[in-house]
Amino acid sequence: MWGDETEQCNGLSVGDVVKVTNMKTNKYYENISLNSTVHTRIEKMDPSRSVPKTSRILLQGRLYSSEANSSPSEAIPAEKKLLKVRKDFVGGVSDANLNQFLDKLLHDGVINDEEMQSINTKSRADKARDLIDTVRRKGTEASSLLISTLREVDPHLSRKLELIRS
Structure with a gap:
């Protein structure tokens, strides 16, 4: 987070439990990084509140929570569709x-x-593998964006993959 967006962190201390929404995640080997967007919001939570295990992220030995922005209308998460x-x-x-x-x-x-740059150095098939795997590891929001872009750019392949909405 940069500039005025960092004001959301005023009053937070190491070890606080926070709810983070609209944050992009990156996983590189075993390292997870978070990237803010203009829509990112951080809210301090009551530490006694139960947080579902699926929405927990461990960063530098501290537990933070991040609730996924998944659409209830989609029965299968986008990253599983990509897989x-x-x-x-x-x-x-x-x-x-x-x-x-x-x-x-x-x-x-x-x-x-x-x-x-890393993806672009590869052959077509390896580029496709690397792209889909990179996006899939970033979660539902990133995977949904790839699916919607695929629908827009290549409707024929989208139909073949059964990714076109009915």
């Missing part, structure tokens, strides 16, 4: 469309410059 279609995505996506996905995901802050 399910991974093989057919790798086999069916074109290099030109992969480049469009990368541009969109970079623009929206889902991936960073380093990730984009």
Whole structure:
């Protein structure tokens, strides 16, 4: 967080339990990093409040909570949908469309410059594998964005992968 956004952290101490919404996550090997957006909100929570295990994140030895922004209308989380279609995505996506996905995901802050450069150095199939795996590890919001971009850029592949909304 930068600038005025850091004011949300006034009054917080190490070890406080907080609710973080609209935060992008990055996982690199065993390291998890959080990236704020203009919509990120941090709220101090009552430490005695029960936090579901699925929404807990351990950062530098301290427990923080982050509630996922998943749509109740979607029965299967987006990252699981991507895992399910991974093989057919790798086999069916074109290099030109992969480049469009990368541009969109970079623009929206889902991936960073380093990730984009790393993915771009690979062959088409490896680029597709790396893209889908990188986005999938970032969670539901990032995975949903890739799915919606896929629907927009390549409706034919989206239908083949059964990712078009009915």
